[in-house]
Amino acid sequence: MNFELSEEHLMIQQAARDFANAELLPGVCERDEKAIFPMAQIRKMGELGFMGMMVSPEYGGGGMDTISYVLAMEEISKVDASASVVMSVNNSLVCWGLETFASEEQKQKYLVPLAQGKYHGAFCLSEPEAGSDATSQRTTAIDQGDHYLMNGTKNWITNGSTGDVYIVIAQSHVEAGHRGINAFIVEKNWPGITVGKKEDKMGIRGSDTHSIMFQDVKVPKENRIGEDGFGFKFAMKTLAGGRIGIASQALGIASGAYERAVAYSKERKAFGKEIMHHQAIQFKLADMATEIEAARLLCLKAAWLKDQKKDYALASSMAKVFASETAMRTTTEAVQVHGGYGYVREYHVERMMRDAKITQIYEGTSEVNRIVISREILK
Numbered sequence: 001m002n003f004e005l006s007e008e009h010l011m012i013q014q015a016a017r018d019f020a021n022a023e024l025l026p027g028v029c030e031r032d033e034k035a036i037f038p039m040a041q042i043r044k045m046g047e048l049g050f051m052g053m054m055v056s057p058e059y060g061g062g063g064m065d066t067i068s069y070v071l072a073m074e075e076i077s078k079v080d081a082s083a084s085v086v087m088s089v090n091n092s093l094v095c096w097g098l099e100t101f102a103s104e105e106q107k108q109k110y111l112v113p114l115a116q117g118k119y120h121g122a123f124c125l126s127e128p129e130a131g132s133d134a135t136s137q138r139t140t141a142i143d144q145g146d147h148y149l150m151n152g153t154k155n156w157i158t159n160g161s162t163g164d165v166y167i168v169i170a171q172s173h174v175e176a177g178h179r180g181i182n183a184f185i186v187e188k189n190w191p192g193i194t195v196g197k198k199e200d201k202m203g204i205r206g207s208d209t210h211s212i213m214f215q216d217v218k219v220p221k222e223n224r225i226g227e228d229g230f231g232f233k234f235a236m237k238t239l240a241g242g243r244i245g246i247a248s249q250a251l252g253i254a255s256g257a258y259e260r261a262v263a264y265s266k267e268r269k270a271f272g273k274e275i276m277h278h279q280a281i282q283f284k285l286a287d288m289a290t291e292i293e294a295a296r297l298l299c300l301k302a303a304w305l306k307d308q309k310k311d312y313a314l315a316s317s318m319a320k321v322f323a324s325e326t327a328m329r330t331t332t333e334a335v336q337v338h339g340g341y342g343y344v345r346e347y348h349v350e351r352m353m354r355d356a357k358i359t360q361i362y363e364g365t366s367e368v369n370r371i372v373i374s375r376e377i378l379k
């Protein structure tokens, strides 16, 4: 066993850190306040290879491992969790599923621009009545011979208005339950697609979240991913990797808040000395550091299992539960360390506390991930 990062890993981590501090930090408070999508920054992330990190160079990606992805996600998320969710969805929910399961033609047409960051994608699974209960898909895609006809509504779609390509999960054989579900590649500009209103969110306000309506959308047969009925397994396998991305996002939010709490505790004086000299503060920082280290090890272990082509669904759910709960506890304590200053916008930690909450909800709530974990350990 070796806990050392390689030279290459350290370089990727540094590149992500430098990018986040130079390009994301300057406007992060304004983008949060006004809910502005970081389009220019996302395009630059594409140029630097952060949008298709694990995709093979043959398809326009960076050919990196999942450990590199975790390291980069942590650094980007330390500064701007809105940018990092766009990165996570594109890398893990869109590019990974396409590279692993799509046909050669689909990869050439869609994966290449997505991995190069020329496009970015969205993953449309959740519906008004099918969130955690993902098998209850109401959106239908019915075989009409040379195409499928798609009807229904998807909710809470990250990159819903800014994304160019959607991966849409829909029911093609209602009587077959989850075995009748398919996954499709859908272009946002096709007739019959309407982007609903932008959600006004508590956190990750720079990312765009919308409902998407499909009315008699003609989806070409060649845009179905995999065999007929593969869609639910496609979604579950894709989400197992996606949860490593969101766990790393949570890890980054936690470590960003922790670093700010440490810095503040060295500057702020109370009762005649810097507050870092008070045990009340020291113990908070000690707990934060310990939990963050544990969350980081869980993320890296899940990534390592994925890179070794071993089963990683259990590890990714464990990482997601622990890292997201660590993010919530750490950001709350970081606000507490800052006192009144923690409660105002310019000190960043109140944004981080709002951003942390979603990591316990999307890509499987903490409760859904505990279902996955308990099923695996009780097999």
Ligand code: CAA
Pocket (backbone or CB within 6 Å): 085, 089, 093, 123, 125, 126, 131, 132, 133, 134, 135, 156, 157, 158, 178, 232, 233, 236, 237, 239, 240, 313, 362, 363, 364, 365, 368, 371, 372
């Ligand atoms: N790999 C492959 N197949 C899997 C799998 C996996 N990891 N997990 C489940 N399956 C298969 C099962 O084997 C089963 O297939 P068979 O019946 O053929 O054996 C099938 O999928 C159904 O599985 P279950 O019986 O376990 O289904 P369930 O209804 O009991 O619940 C669940 C499963 C885990 C709760 C699932 O519905 C789930 O993960 N829900 C949460 C959905 C979710 O994460 N949504 C996030 C939306 S995306 C998002 O948030 C993106 C964003 O914008 C940031």
